[in-house]
Amino acid sequence: MTRRAEGHPLDSRSAQAEPLLEVAHLRKFFPVQKGFSRRVVAEVRAVDDVSFEVREGETLGLVGESGCGKTTTARCVLRALTPTSGQILFRTREGAIVDLARLSRRELRPLRPQIQMVFQDPFGSLNPRMTLLDNVGEPLLVNGLRDRRARRDRVAELLRLVGMRPEYMYRFPHAFSGGQRQRIGIARALATEPRLVVADEPVSALDVSVQAQVLNLLLELQQRLRLTYLFVAHDLGVVRHICDRVAVMYVGQLVEMAPAAAVFSRPRHPYTAALMKAVPFPDPRVPSGNVALQGEVPNPANPPSGCYFHPRCPFVVDVCRTDRPELRQVAPGHLARCHRADELMLDGVDPVAMAARP
Amino acid sequence: MTGSDLTSKRLDDAARAEMSGSESLTPLLSVRDLRVSFFLEEGVVRAVDGLSFDVFPGQVLGVVGESGCGKSVAMRAILQLVEPPGRIVSGQILFRPADDTTVDLAQLAPRGAPMRAIRGAQIALIPQEPMAAFSPVHTVGDQIVEAIRLHWRQWRPDGPSLTRADARQITTELFRDVGISMPAERLDAYSWQLSGGLRQRAMIAMALSCKPRLLIADEPTTAIDVTTQAQVLNLVRELQRKYRMSVIFITHDLGVIAQIAREVVVMYLGRVMEQGPVDAIFHGAKHPYTRALLRSIPGLQVTPRVPLPIVTGSIPHPFNRPRGCPFHPRCVEAVAGVCDVRVPALRPVADHQLASCFLYHDVEATS
Numbered sequence: 001m002t003r004r005a006e007g008h009p010l011d012s013r014s015a016q017a018e019p020l021l022e023v024a025h026l027r028k029f030f031p032v033q034k035g036f037s038r039r040v041v042a043e044v045r046a047v048d049d050v051s052f053e054v055r056e057g058e059t060l061g062l063v064g065e066s067g068c069g070k071t072t073t074a075r076c077v078l079r080a081l082t083p084t085s086g087q088i089l090f091r092t093r094e095g096a097i098v099d100l101a102r103l104s105r106r107e108l109r110p111l112r113p114q115i116q117m118v119f120q121d122p123f124g125s126l127n128p129r130m131t132l133l134d135n136v137g138e139p140l141l142v143n144g145l146r147d148r149r150a151r152r153d154r155v156a157e158l159l160r161l162v163g164m165r166p167e168y169m170y171r172f173p174h175a176f177s178g179g180q181r182q183r184i185g186i187a188r189a190l191a192t193e194p195r196l197v198v199a200d201e202p203v204s205a206l207d208v209s210v211q212a213q214v215l216n217l218l219l220e221l222q223q224r225l226r227l228t229y230l231f232v233a234h235d236l237g238v239v240r241h242i243c244d245r246v247a248v249m250y251v252g253q254l255v256e257m258a259p260a261a262a263v264f265s266r267p268r269h270p271y272t273a274a275l276m277k278a279v280p281f282p283d284p285r286v287p288s289g290n291v292a293l294q295g296e297v298p299n300p301a302n303p304p305s306g307c308y309f310h311p312r313c314p315f316v317v318d319v320c321r322t323d324r325p326e327l328r329q330v331a332p333g334h335l336a337r338c339h340r341a342d343e344l345m346l347d348g349v350d351p352v353a354m355a356a357r358p
Numbered sequence: 359m360t361g362s363d364l365t366s367k368r369l370d371d372a373a374r375a376e377m378s379g380s381e382s383l384t385p386l387l388s389v390r391d392l393r394v395s396f397f398l399e400e401g402v403v404r405a406v407d408g409l410s411f412d413v414f415p416g417q418v419l420g421v422v423g424e425s426g427c428g429k430s431v432a433m434r435a436i437l438q439l440v441e442p443p444g445r446i447v448s449g450q451i452l453f454r455p456a457d458d459t460t461v462d463l464a465q466l467a468p469r470g471a472p473m474r475a476i477r478g479a480q481i482a483l484i485p486q487e488p489m490a491a492f493s494p495v496h497t498v499g500d501q502i503v504e505a506i507r508l509h510w511r512q513w514r515p516d517g518p519s520l521t522r523a524d525a526r527q528i529t530t531e532l533f534r535d536v537g538i539s540m541p542a543e544r545l546d547a548y549s550w551q552l553s554g555g556l557r558q559r560a561m562i563a564m565a566l567s568c569k570p571r572l573l574i575a576d577e578p579t580t581a582i583d584v585t586t587q588a589q590v591l592n593l594v595r596e597l598q599r600k601y602r603m604s605v606i607f608i609t610h611d612l613g614v615i616a617q618i619a620r621e622v623v624v625m626y627l628g629r630v631m632e633q634g635p636v637d638a639i640f641h642g643a644k645h646p647y648t649r650a651l652l653r654s655i656p657g658l659q660v661t662p663r664v665p666l667p668i669v670t671g672s673i674p675h676p677f678n679r680p681r682g683c684p685f686h687p688r689c690v691e692a693v694a695g696v697c698d699v700r701v702p703a704l705r706p707v708a709d710h711q712l713a714s715c716f717l718y719h720d721v722e723a724t725s
Contacts, residue, residue: 065583065585065586066583177672177675178425179672180672207424207425207673208424208610208612208651208654208655209424209651209654209668209672210424210673211654211656212654212656212669213668213669215666216665216668219663234584235656236657237613237655237656238656238657239657240656241656241657241659241666242656242662242663244663260662261662274585275585277588278584278585278587278588279584279613280591280611280613280614280618281613282612282613282615282616282652282658283616284616284617284636284637284640285640288613289588289591289613289614290591290592290595290617293585296553351657351658352658352660352662354658355658355660356660
């Protein structure tokens with residue numbers, strides 16, 4: 001098995017682990033309204049029949065261009081949005097399996113502490129008028145920890161956990177840099193001892209040197225606290241480094257899902273291959289980032305016929321224009337939504353393999 | 359003679375121009391010991407602190423640095439767009455608008471006619487956020503037509519003025535050049551009706567509208583997706599060749615720098631840490647900061663999910679500028695009593711490569 005050959009520290013564990021989250025046929029359509037009567041004239045199919053599972057302790061990366069529905073999917077899992085249809089099965093700490101998609105706000109309340117979020121913008125996601133104690137302590141207060149002293153002790157513990165000095169808890173967010181604020185955001189997400197952490201582009205707003213610090217923190221916390229991450233990102237280098245498996249989305253659908261090494265070394269969907277070729281590689285001796293996809297991402301309110309990717313696909317044949325491909329298994333543990341997945345030999349760009357090369 | 363003078367002398371050397379592989383020996387733009395400070399109530403922020411570099415005709419110079427390193431302020435200084443409380447404190451910005459003349463942009467009045475004739479026409483800027491750079495209440499076409507007609511009047515004050523229809527024709531051509539489909543229709547669109555990629559293309563068309571000799575691209579691809587980024591990078595490369603422009607490409611993305619630049623300047627806290635040809639920077643980096651930055655790129659490790667080598671600490675607050683070398687508090691190779699006391703000058707460390715670090719030259723080389 002290729003992943004074991006890399007000496008993957010989590011291999012044996014995540015292979016055996018049970019799914020913590022199972023998303024099945026998730027759909028989220030947004031109505032397009034027009035006129036005074038707010039008549040619904042069309043639907044934006046932001047997420048259209050997405051299914052995946054996240055095993056306990058693993059990191060699933062959700063990648064794609066802006067507007068592909070990756071954030072909407074993440075927000076549905078958090079139930080910040082109510083899905084149009086589909087199931088979001090979550091295994092609770094007690095071992096029961098509940099469908100988050102169907103629960104009411106009241107029924108969700110006891111489950112909320114178990115699923116938390118880390119936001120993209122470390123400047124916008126902390127309340128500037130609250131001290132760190134109040135910012136990080138808010139989820140504790142909401143979840144019934146009313147004793148101020150206990151809350152203060154817990155916040156001190158959380159700040160230490162993310163590598164910050166507990167004395168900082170009486171300061172306000174403006175006193176901290178972007179990387180430190182992201183640490184505060186992570187501390188807040190961990191306050192309720194979550195099991196699933198949804199991280200929406202947690203490092204894309206940070207500088208290179210600080211980004212590495214936050215990625216290291218996320219990895220360390222995952223091992224210490226046995227966290228499961230749903231990691232939404234567009235930086236493929238970050239995804240390659242941190243994710244066990246990768247799911248690629250295009251116009252609201254999953255087009256490919258496989259272990260990270262497999263996706264990067266041998267992608268099975270032309271879109272995944274194109275996405276990787278578009279990334280400029282940080283080595284002038286490896287010409288890259290010059291293969292651009294033609295055309296634009298289709299409008300999800302009016303997607304093309306057949307395969308959604310066919311107008312931009314360099315390998316298009318007649319069947320692609322008429323028949324919609326299904327997401328199917330093309331290799332063990334490797335799913336792709338392409339009519340020609342078996343015959344095409346697509347090149348990947350695996351930075352890890354390149355780094356290993358002499 | 360101070361170290362920076364030595365550096366400038368060395369850089370001015372014609373041999374240096376030849377080594378960097380450029381077509382011409384004389385730089386199009388020479389920045390010499392530029393200092394830009396912001397005078398705030400809380401104190402003085404030295405955003406750019408002794409910056410020197412050259413841009414040669416037809417060259418793509420990459421400027422890389424993290425937020426707060428002064429890269430954007432330096433570019434605004436070149437265009438005389440630094441707003442109070444900031445101002446250029448000292449230094450020279452020597453620009454050659456024509457082959458036989460040199461002007462020091464730092465001496466020109468920001469609102470004066472000579473500067474306005476250069477800004478936009480000779481040196482153009484692609485700003486970071488095309489959404490914020492276009493006015494949302496005018497069509498993109500109108501905004502470009504306005505720019506073209508304004509500059510036309512400046513070039514040919516006595517000649518016939520350019521009609522609106524002619525300017526519109528020029529703009530349509532430009533839109534076609536930058537790869538906007540249905541250019542005539544898109545002229546009448548508002549910026550918010552265009553997608554991110556199209557908006558960035560329209561911005562590039564506007565920057566190219568007066569055929570500048572120097573194009574400054576300030577993180578033109580940070581707000582857009584990788585696939586669109588690849589299109590924009592290709593476009594910049596292609597247009598650079600077609601119009602034989604010089605380009606200063608600013609970014610914090612080391613991948614983009616590796617692929618687009620020929621010469622690289624690495625900045626930290628307003629100073630140049632290292633400078634050299636792109637291959638030397640990526641394969642023979644000398645400065646500890648450059649080396650640390652390259653190591654911390656995620657996804658390049660032989661084993662995924664192991665801790666990345668990091669640069670400890672964070673970028674200092676602008677009011678707490680460290681003494682000595684600006685990088686010394688975060689530097690693993692810092693020498694106590696040297697790096698925390700004296701500021702290293704930018705000195706040659708290898709063929710065509712400069713670094714400001716005491717590991718490579720003695721303590722006398724301070725600036």
